[in-house]
Amino acid sequence: MDAILKTEHLNLWYGDNHALKDVNLEMPEHQVTALIGPSGCGKSTFLKTLDRMNDLIPGVRIEGQVIYRDRNIFDPQVDVTWLRRHVGMVFQKPNPFPMSIYDNIAYGPRTHGIRGKKELDQIVEKSLRGAAIWDEVKDRLKKSALSLSGGQQQRICIARALAVEPDVLLMDEATSALDPISTSKIEDLIADLKKSYTIVIVTHNMQQATRVSDRCAFFLHGELVESGETEQIFSVPKDKRTEDYITGRFG
Amino acid sequence: MEHLSVKRKLYDRGLRALLYLCGAITCALLIFLIVYVFYRGLGGITWELLSTQTSYINDTTGILPNILNTLYIILLAMVIVLPLGVGSAIYLTEYAKNRKLVAVIEYATETLTGIPSIIFGLVGMLFFGQIFGLQYSLLSGGLTLVVMILPTIVRTTQESLKTVPQSYREGALGLGAGQWRMVRTVVLPNAIDGIVTGCILAIGRIVGESAALLFTAGMGGVLNNFFEALTSSSGTLSVALYLYAGEYADTKVALAIAVILMIITFIINLAATLLGKGLKKKQ
Ligand SMILES: Nc1ncnc2c1ncn2[C@@H]1O[C@H](COP(=O)(O)OP(=O)(O)OP(=O)(O)O)[C@@H](O)[C@H]1O
Ligand SMILES: [Mg+2]
Numbered sequence: 001m002d003a004i005l006k007t008e009h010l011n012l013w014y015g016d017n018h019a020l021k022d023v024n025l026e027m028p029e030h031q032v033t034a035l036i037g038p039s040g041c042g043k044s045t046f047l048k049t050l051d052r053m054n055d056l057i058p059g060v061r062i063e064g065q066v067i068y069r070d071r072n073i074f075d076p077q078v079d080v081t082w083l084r085r086h087v088g089m090v091f092q093k094p095n096p097f098p099m100s101i102y103d104n105i106a107y108g109p110r111t112h113g114i115r116g117k118k119e120l121d122q123i124v125e126k127s128l129r130g131a132a133i134w135d136e137v138k139d140r141l142k143k144s145a146l147s148l149s150g151g152q153q154q155r156i157c158i159a160r161a162l163a164v165e166p167d168v169l170l171m172d173e174a175t176s177a178l179d180p181i182s183t184s185k186i187e188d189l190i191a192d193l194k195k196s197y198t199i200v201i202v203t204h205n206m207q208q209a210t211r212v213s214d215r216c217a218f219f220l221h222g223e224l225v226e227s228g229e230t231e232q233i234f235s236v237p238k239d240k241r242t243e244d245y246i247t248g249r250f251g
Numbered sequence: 252m253e254h255l256s257v258k259r260k261l262y263d264r265g266l267r268a269l270l271y272l273c274g275a276i277t278c279a280l281l282i283f284l285i286v287y288v289f290y291r292g293l294g295g296i297t298w299e300l301l302s303t304q305t306s307y308i309n310d311t312t313g314i315l316p317n318i319l320n321t322l323y324i325i326l327l328a329m330v331i332v333l334p335l336g337v338g339s340a341i342y343l344t345e346y347a348k349n350r351k352l353v354a355v356i357e358y359a360t361e362t363l364t365g366i367p368s369i370i371f372g373l374v375g376m377l378f379f380g381q382i383f384g385l386q387y388s389l390l391s392g393g394l395t396l397v398v399m400i401l402p403t404i405v406r407t408t409q410e411s412l413k414t415v416p417q418s419y420r421e422g423a424l425g426l427g428a429g430q431w432r433m434v435r436t437v438v439l440p441n442a443i444d445g446i447v448t449g450c451i452l453a454i455g456r457i458v459g460e461s462a463a464l465l466f467t468a469g470m471g472g473v474l475n476n477f478f479e480a481l482t483s484s485s486g487t488l489s490v491a492l493y494l495y496a497g498e499y500a501d502t503k504v505a506l507a508i509a510v511i512l513m514i515i516t517f518i519i520n521l522a523a524t525l526l527g528k529g530l531k532k533k534q
Contacts, residue, residue: 085427095418
């Protein structure tokens, strides 16, 4: 089992708030790792740290390491744009740019220097197909992405992330704003995507975690309580707190 | 219960009447002002006034130089203030890391927007006119206006940058865009309507300004091209209005200029609204 992404003694503070406490977690290649835990336990914080989106927030202090393909991402030699190109993020709320569907998908490739119309056309189609939304939008690529429904917008955002051909895809509650049908479409998509990508998701939905993830990590108050195979976590959790959480005894 | 509701109804009615009165007085005042100025000034607008300069030799009274000076000074001030103001607003909202310093600067710009313009005129006269030796010139006046308008441009630009959802920024950065690419492709296009509106309102302020220009750009009414004007005393329309109303005691010309200024102001406000709306719609 090869961990493409792992954290070592990761600590994070928002000012005085110690939001991540000595987190050690390995995320193996071509697997879906689900982060679970009650609200405010640090799941989003952890996820954002993996592609350094916390850099945007003033007052954040980070200690420890995040190793992506044998490189510590906090190493001054590592360029964050390089990192984010390889470690993509899909946010909780769909956030397509107020541009056409086409321009949304082409945004990443253009950012990385791809200008040719033919090549962009191909990437756009491939990414939209990859995100299972091609058939729904192929006739209106020039329309604003904001004219789509929430579920479609989220899949546009997934396609947009796929267009830069990342290695790892991070998804923070990517389905929490969606209806059941859109949700199940995205879940199917995740199962499909893990053949080519390594995926880390945050979810509040225990069923979703068991349906889509291979491995699970349970966070509580900024601590990683337990991590392992999803099946094991949900059948024979080692820690009493994990058991209490997944059986819904607190939340 | 009954009693209370009757009382409340009376109170409601009284209040409504009072508010109605306020609205009516405001409208009446505005309409009176506009009608009065147009009634008395419109007749003074002649072809001679618009197409000549005031000259004792030719016996003409004209404000063409002032019209041109107004355009020149708008051009000069905007060319300098726009890149400067928008640039520093982008720096303050998108780049600056030191939040405390930014807060201080924001407070300072906020305060500066409310300072009486005569103070800018005084400082401009001493600084640009005397220390820099620009004396009475379009350059001196233009630079004074730049200083005067800069805080407004910075503020309005900052405000419109702040309305761009953070999620757009995250989206762009998350795809590996650098800071400048993010600003250029997702932040600025979504803030442009606010920036344009801010600029047009700034132009409106320039058009209406007199106090800051009297002792910097001066009151000159000689026909000049842009480059000649840069170094010579150049009165704008508002300054000319001040002159004709005061020094020359020629209310007829003063009122004619007033009409022209009101029309220009109206056009500027209309342009601000339309452009703001049009740009928003394009999204
Ligand atoms: N930008 C921020 N500034 C300061 N504190 C923050 C910030 N973001 C999160 N926190 C704090 O960090 C802790 C963890 O928050 P985080 O958003 O990671 O939780 P979460 O597990 O994702 O919760 P949820 O399930 O509600 O999304 C919380 O105590 C929160 O208040
Ligand atoms: Mg969260």
